[in-house]
Amino acid sequence: MIPVKGYAASDPTAPLAPFSFERRDLREYDVLVDILFSGVCHSDLHQVRDEWGGSLYPMVPGHEIVGKVTRVGTEVKKFKVGDTVGVGVMVDSCRECKPCTEFMEQYCAEGMTGTYNNFERDKITLAQGGYSTQIVCDERWVYHVPDKLNLAGVAPLLCAGITTYSPLKFVNVKAGDKVAVAGLGGLGHMAVKFAVAMGAEVTMLSTSPSKAKDAKQLGAHHFVLSTDEAAMKLHQDHFDVVVDTVSANHDYEIYLRLLDLHGKLLVVGLPKEEPHVNPFELIKNRRSIIGSMIGGTVETQAMLNYCGEKNIVADVEVIPMQKINEAYDRLLKSDVKYRFVIDMSSIK
Amino acid sequence: MIPVKGYAASDPTAPLAPFSFERRDLREYDVLVDILFSGVCHSDLHQVRDEWGGSLYPMVPGHEIVGKVTRVGTEVKKFKVGDTVGVGVMVDSCRECKPCTEFMEQYCAEGMTGTYNNFERDKITLAQGGYSTQIVCDERWVYHVPDKLNLAGVAPLLCAGITTYSPLKFVNVKAGDKVAVAGLGGLGHMAVKFAVAMGAEVTMLSTSPSKAKDAKQLGAHHFVLSTDEAAMKLHQDHFDVVVDTVSANHDYEIYLRLLDLHGKLLVVGLPKEEPHVNPFELIKNRRSIIGSMIGGTVETQAMLNYCGEKNIVADVEVIPMQKINEAYDRLLKSDVKYRFVIDMSSIK
Numbered sequence: 001m002i003p004v005k006g007y008a009a010s011d012p013t014a015p016l017a018p019f020s021f022e023r024r025d026l027r028e029y030d031v032l033v034d035i036l037f038s039g040v041c042h043s044d045l046h047q048v049r050d051e052w053g054g055s056l057y058p059m060v061p062g063h064e065i066v067g068k069v070t071r072v073g074t075e076v077k078k079f080k081v082g083d084t085v086g087v088g089v090m091v092d093s094c095r096e097c098k099p100c101t102e103f104m105e106q107y108c109a110e111g112m113t114g115t116y117n118n119f120e121r122d123k124i125t126l127a128q129g130g131y132s133t134q135i136v137c138d139e140r141w142v143y144h145v146p147d148k149l150n151l152a153g154v155a156p157l158l159c160a161g162i163t164t165y166s167p168l169k170f171v172n173v174k175a176g177d178k179v180a181v182a183g184l185g186g187l188g189h190m191a192v193k194f195a196v197a198m199g200a201e202v203t204m205l206s207t208s209p210s211k212a213k214d215a216k217q218l219g220a221h222h223f224v225l226s227t228d229e230a231a232m233k234l235h236q237d238h239f240d241v242v243v244d245t246v247s248a249n250h251d252y253e254i255y256l257r258l259l260d261l262h263g264k265l266l267v268v269g270l271p272k273e274e275p276h277v278n279p280f281e282l283i284k285n286r287r288s289i290i291g292s293m294i295g296g297t298v299e300t301q302a303m304l305n306y307c308g309e310k311n312i313v314a315d316v317e318v319i320p321m322q323k324i325n326e327a328y329d330r331l332l333k334s335d336v337k338y339r340f341v342i343d344m345s346s347i348k
Numbered sequence: 349m350i351p352v353k354g355y356a357a358s359d360p361t362a363p364l365a366p367f368s369f370e371r372r373d374l375r376e377y378d379v380l381v382d383i384l385f386s387g388v389c390h391s392d393l394h395q396v397r398d399e400w401g402g403s404l405y406p407m408v409p410g411h412e413i414v415g416k417v418t419r420v421g422t423e424v425k426k427f428k429v430g431d432t433v434g435v436g437v438m439v440d441s442c443r444e445c446k447p448c449t450e451f452m453e454q455y456c457a458e459g460m461t462g463t464y465n466n467f468e469r470d471k472i473t474l475a476q477g478g479y480s481t482q483i484v485c486d487e488r489w490v491y492h493v494p495d496k497l498n499l500a501g502v503a504p505l506l507c508a509g510i511t512t513y514s515p516l517k518f519v520n521v522k523a524g525d526k527v528a529v530a531g532l533g534g535l536g537h538m539a540v541k542f543a544v545a546m547g548a549e550v551t552m553l554s555t556s557p558s559k560a561k562d563a564k565q566l567g568a569h570h571f572v573l574s575t576d577e578a579a580m581k582l583h584q585d586h587f588d589v590v591v592d593t594v595s596a597n598h599d600y601e602i603y604l605r606l607l608d609l610h611g612k613l614l615v616v617g618l619p620k621e622e623p624h625v626n627p628f629e630l631i632k633n634r635r636s637i638i639g640s641m642i643g644g645t646v647e648t649q650a651m652l653n654y655c656g657e658k659n660i661v662a663d664v665e666v667i668p669m670q671k672i673n674e675a676y677d678r679l680l681k682s683d684v685k686y687r688f689v690i691d692m693s694s695i696k
Contacts, residue, residue: 099609099633105634109608126349170634237457252625260449267630274624277600281350282615282639285447285455286518289637291630 001025002032005347006132007321008058012050014326018347019058021128028075031142033085038130039064039155039316040340042186042247045328047117050271056117062130062342063089063115064155066145067276076139084145086304088158088292091115091127091141103298104140131321143301146308153313156186156339157208158302159294160314164191164243165303166295167266168198171175173241175199180235180242182220182226182255184211185315187268189244189315189338195243197310203239214337218315224253237285239263249273252289256281265289308310314339349373349482350380355557355669356406360398363673366695367406369476371484376423379582380492381433385666387412387503388688389594392536393676395465399620404465410478410690411463412503414534418482426487431552432499434652435483436506437642439463439475444489451646453489479669481696482560491649494656497659501661504534504687505652507642508662512539512591514645514650515614516546521589523547528590530574530603532559533568535587535616537663537686540566543591545658552589553603562685566663574602585633587611597621600637605627613637647657664685 001022004254026032046052046063064085069079079085090112093100097109105112113120113254116129129135145154164187169204173179179200181191188204196219203222204215212223224231235258240253246269253276257263263285277289295303307313316339327340349370374380392409394400409540413435417427427433438460445457455462461468464477477483480500493502512535521527527548529539536552551570552563560571570691572579583606590603594617600626603613611633625637643651655661658681666686667675675688 003471104634135544146584224598251622253622261452267627270627270631274601274626276622277625278622279615279618279639282637283618283641286452286641287639289625289630291632291635292629293631293634 006060009048020308026073028073032071033067035067035344036157037066038062038342060128064158065130086143104296156314160186162295167292183246191243223237251276251279316341354408356408374421376421378421380419381415383415383692384688385414385503386410395478408476412506413478432493436462452644502663508534509600511645531594539591540628601626664689
């Protein structure tokens with residue numbers, strides 16, 4: 001077994017604290033990764049505090065992982081020692097169902113194996129995440145990271161990045177499309193960057209006027225204050241795509257109304273209360289609401305390659321591991337632009 | 349002007365009663381249609397009783413019209429006297445917006461002109477519908493009806509037919525697809541017939557066990573009682589498409605859960621209370637909810653041609669005009685298989 005240091009939650013109310021544990025010895029297709037950076041996703045906090053139910057403790061969170069390969073299993077073909085790699089939201093799946101055979105393992109019929117807060121396929125071993133010094137992962141769920149990118153900024157691509165890239169690609173966003181992004185957080189700022197890179201005319205929708213300047217800096221062409229009814233009305237029937245990254249409670253129809261013929265509302269935010277849908281707004285313009293969850297292994301690699309070509313990374317604030325509880329408090333106040341990333345050298 | 353006899357509602361509480369009015373003289377592109385049959389859509393009743401708000405009186409309902417051409421304008425190219433034709437839910441639109449130029453006039457940016465309970469493009473003349481002896485309509489919104497079909501059964505194709513055909517075609521339902529139809533009424537029974545004709549494996553979902561036999565008779569391969577939780581659970585992640593024709597209040601997730609990878613919930617029912625959507629169910633399997641409203645002029649003609657090839661008509665109960673108020677009472681009790689159609693000879 002491989003000894004690892006990390007930070008873990010011991011129950012839903014405890015702060016994260018230092019935690020030592022072991023990773024499995026390398027199987028033939030496994031890669032050992034020395035973790036350099038680990039992103040802090042809002043879902044880490046939801047799961048640490050058991051807000052979605054069923055949390056498993058002790059829990060080492062983290063599913064936005066960047067590091068260096070330090071050892072490879074006997075059958076590993078894709079990687080060699082020294083490669084810069086990423087690990088994302090999942091580390092395994094059944095590998096046999098239809099979604100798995102089509103490399104959409106995130107929709108695995110038996111359920112993917114989440115990087116943490118989940119049991120491995122053996123149904124016994126607790127999977128532990130990236131707030132740790134090393135991880136062992138089957139090479140299928142490990143990705144090449146373009147070396148020229150800022151590695152702290154790459155970490156959030158493994159969740160916030162692929163979560164927004166995948167639905168934009170799914171609906172084939174292209175040059176000239178009118179795309180709105182609702183909510184300027186970890187997901188929203190990546191959605192703006194990708195939509196701009198794809199050539200779309202991008203509008204940021206936000207409830208806070210202070211985000212206007214930030215949105216422009218990220219490349220958005222327009223800003224609409226979503227609490228301004230007159231401004232929202234002016235944009236009725238206007239957009240081809242609205243990316244809804246908002247996790248605060250809200251109804252879908254405020255965004256549905258903005259969609260033009262065949263317009264698509266891409267849902268990646270997960271509000272706690274179930275949003276309403278006005279069916280009259282849905283049938284108008286033959287609008288769609290499309291859910292999307294991260295991305296499969298092939299698409300995640302494609303996203304990272306795309307980021308290499310377009311020089312796209314997340315905007316991050318790097319923190320030492322010891323500041324994680326403080327970062328969680330600030331996350332709750334949306335006091336971050338736009339992702340905390342833990343520098344793992346802080347506990348090595 | 350052309351004198352016409354019909355039945356109208358004078359206010360939201362009055363029963364329908366005989367009403368004489370005039371149609372415009374034929375413009376160059378107009379067709380005069382002697383109405384043989386007029387279907388009774390549930391939306392007639394909603395509008396007669398002003399349940400959607402903004403109803404205009406006196407109101408001659410009816411937008412599922414079949415008849416014979418008796419006169420044509422000087423520039424009419426598509427029709428000649430004696431042709432069997434249909435008129436559906438709309439009779440005009442702006443003709444210039446993007447949806448109109450793509451023959452999706454139902455999504456006209458300025459709003460289509462509904463066949464009744466609407467003003468004509470002049471914003472003065474009240475459009476009056478098919479519960480009448482004759483109608484005048486621009487040839488673009490008039491369709492050829494295959495003569496071999498039962499004409500009473502054709503009338504509902506102009507609304508219930510195209511409303512279900514259009515979304516099934518939009519998502520390209522094909523042989524082998526697993527399609528479920530929720531709700532066995534006017535729309536639901538057409539959705540079953542079309543999905544079967546397209547080669548899908550069709551399952552009827554209904555809250556009433558008595559519909560099992562009817563569903564089989566319509567061609568459905570399976571029946572699932574949607575109140576039977578165990579049976580519904582067995583069909584989780586199972587269907588490629590669910591057509592939701594239910595107008596009673598309900599949440600979308602009972603159907604969302606049934607959808608397999610990339611499964612689509614096609615919404616054509618219009619419940620009064622806005623349905624909830626569980627975003628976790630939406631992102632699972634990358635599911636979509638797609639609204640759809642009738643169909644455009646080109647697609648409506650394609651649908652009628654398809655019905656001619658496949659010998660598809662609605663199952664109807666023919667009534668004389670004088671029985672309309674009784675029919676409305678029975679409609680409220682779902683006591684019809686599956687559409688009342690008025691024989692217009694009853695008031696000629």
